[in-house]
Amino acid sequence: MTDYPDTALHIDGHWRQGAHKRTLAVHNPATGAVIGQVACAETTDLEEAAQAAERGFAVWRGTSAFARYKVMRQAAQLLRERVETVAHLMTLEQGKPLAEARMEVLAGADTIDWFSEEGRRAYGRVIPARQSDVYQLVIQEPVGPVAAFTPWNFPINQIVRKLASALAAGCSIVVKAPEETPASPAELIRVFIDAGVPPGSVNLVYGDPAHISSYLIAHPSIRKMSFTGSTAVGKQLASLAGLHMKRMTMELGGHAPVVVFNDADVALAAKTMVASKFRNAGQVCVSPTRFLVQEEVFHEFVEQFILHTQQLQVGNGLDARVQMGPLANPRRVAAMEDMVADAQLHGAQIKTGGHAAGAAGNFWTPTVITGLPSTAHAMTQEPFGPLALINPFASFDDAVREANRLPFGLAAYAWTRSARTAQRIAAAVETGMITINHLGLGTPETPFGGIKDSGYGSEGGSEALQAYMNPKFVSQAGLL
Numbered sequence: 001m002t003d004y005p006d007t008a009l010h011i012d013g014h015w016r017q018g019a020h021k022r023t024l025a026v027h028n029p030a031t032g033a034v035i036g037q038v039a040c041a042e043t044t045d046l047e048e049a050a051q052a053a054e055r056g057f058a059v060w061r062g063t064s065a066f067a068r069y070k071v072m073r074q075a076a077q078l079l080r081e082r083v084e085t086v087a088h089l090m091t092l093e094q095g096k097p098l099a100e101a102r103m104e105v106l107a108g109a110d111t112i113d114w115f116s117e118e119g120r121r122a123y124g125r126v127i128p129a130r131q132s133d134v135y136q137l138v139i140q141e142p143v144g145p146v147a148a149f150t151p152w153n154f155p156i157n158q159i160v161r162k163l164a165s166a167l168a169a170g171c172s173i174v175v176k177a178p179e180e181t182p183a184s185p186a187e188l189i190r191v192f193i194d195a196g197v198p199p200g201s202v203n204l205v206y207g208d209p210a211h212i213s214s215y216l217i218a219h220p221s222i223r224k225m226s227f228t229g230s231t232a233v234g235k236q237l238a239s240l241a242g243l244h245m246k247r248m249t250m251e252l253g254g255h256a257p258v259v260v261f262n263d264a265d266v267a268l269a270a271k272t273m274v275a276s277k278f279r280n281a282g283q284v285c286v287s288p289t290r291f292l293v294q295e296e297v298f299h300e301f302v303e304q305f306i307l308h309t310q311q312l313q314v315g316n317g318l319d320a321r322v323q324m325g326p327l328a329n330p331r332r333v334a335a336m337e338d339m340v341a342d343a344q345l346h347g348a349q350i351k352t353g354g355h356a357a358g359a360a361g362n363f364w365t366p367t368v369i370t371g372l373p374s375t376a377h378a379m380t381q382e383p384f385g386p387l388a389l390i391n392p393f394a395s396f397d398d399a400v401r402e403a404n405r406l407p408f409g410l411a412a413y414a415w416t417r418s419a420r421t422a423q424r425i426a427a428a429v430e431t432g433m434i435t436i437n438h439l440g441l442g443t444p445e446t447p448f449g450g451i452k453d454s455g456y457g458s459e460g461g462s463e464a465l466q467a468y469m470n471p472k473f474v475s476q477a478g479l480l
């Protein structure tokens with residue numbers, strides 16, 4: 001028995017099944033058991049969702065920024081009140097420890113609050129004209145109905161950034177949420193419905209991701225798309241969006257370097273980065289992955305990193321003592337097996353972990369690998385799992401060369417006591433975000449996004465709101 005509900009679509013103000021009443025099974029990654037079903041949208045449902053979003057847009061864009069802010073603040077409040085229920089669902093379907101799920105839900109409420117406020121400050125500007133009786137205005141207008149596609153690693157966080165910035169800008173939205181973790185995102189949608197968004201302004205679908213994205217991106221009612229997921233899929237969707245001249249935000253894969261210099265606080269770096277590496281079992285786009293440690297402190301760092309890693313409690317996320325849950329699906333376990341086997345073939349040393357665990361569920365032991373050549377799979381593909389790869393470096397230039405070797409450029413980390421080194425490494429690494437001597441990424445008020453193959457556009461800060469608005473230039477002469 002489980003207290004996990006089946007998940008419905010939400011189209012034009014109604015919770016309902018898809019046209020063919022098709023469903024997909026949802027599994028608990030800690031046990032492998034089927035815990036529920038999620039409804040699948042057919043083409044007719046997608047058409048209804050797109051049309052509903054067009055009607056919902058007309059109503060929502062006509063709602064004042066102040067009234068929109070009040071609805072959004074109410075949604076945030078409802079999400080806080082429901083934190084225990086929603087976090088429980090998230091742990092059941094995704095596997096992460098309950099404490100992480102709670103944090104994600106509460107951070108989601110903070111994100112809604114921040115964007116709701118920011119929507120009230122989406123100022124245009126007045127540009128001095130070349131004639132005295134002319135006013136030149138820049139007005140910010142919402143882009144229109146948005147299609148958003150989000151993955152299973154952060155069922156709420158991945159949606160809430162897109163949803164809150166779209167709604168704050170005055171856009172309507174059709175969300176294609178993850179089929180593998182559908183119930184907690186549906187609760188996110190529910191708080192907006194309960195807070196009083198107009199019918200059609202927020203729609204939720206699940207089903208065949210490729211069919212849904214190709215239908216919605218091409219649909220004339222949809223004016224912008226936002227995708228979070230792998231670089232491979234992101235490139236396909238970007239080309240489709242380009243074909244149909246749709247605006248887009250792409251938050252794709254990463255392979256974050258962590259540069260630890262000789263003068264770093266090694267103990268703090270090791271402790272902090274272990275917590276960060278194994279959060280959500282490493283299934284995080286900004287997860288620290290390639291640890292580059294300067295030769296003098298290499299052994300000290302590896303030793304301390306292993307010590308903290310071995311202390312992690314792995315198990316079912318519903319157990320309050322657990323710090324790392326299972327991987328979210330069996331595909332990730334297979335990927336870890338392949339990467340570790342390949343690392344061994346490349347002569348690397350598995351310092352701890354390196355194998356599956358538990359009689360049931362997708363458990364993998366937190367893994368530390370050293371001596372991995374850059375040709376190994378894990379050093380070129382995003383592991384997206386609990387693998388820490390640690391190699392030594394000699395000079396600043398060596399570290400930068402390795403940090404910039406891959407086509408990814410999402411997040412980077414550095415540890416040093418030197419202000420000059422901090423400044424130089426921040427300038428030298430090709431990345432969308434870098435955090436030095438602490439963990440400082442991901443608040444709603446700061447930019448969040450990558451460069452190179454990690455995508456483009458921001459999902460945080462005022463830049464995120466701009467991504468959902470078109471500037472309109474109005475030049476108006478006085479009638480004399």
Ligand code: NAD
Pocket residue numbers: 149150151152153178179209210211213214228229230231233237251252253284285331382383384
């Ligand atoms: P995947 O690439 O098939 O799917 C990733 C996500 O994209 C899923 O949510 C999936 O439903 C969605 N997706 C896939 N094809 C799509 C399409 N044509 N249109 C719309 N959405 C589509 O692989 P996966 O096994 O689910 O995840 C593995 C890889 O995906 C990871 O190794 C990682 O690189 C990447 N990923 C990244 C993030 C992130 O936060 N950036 C999150 C999850 C997965």
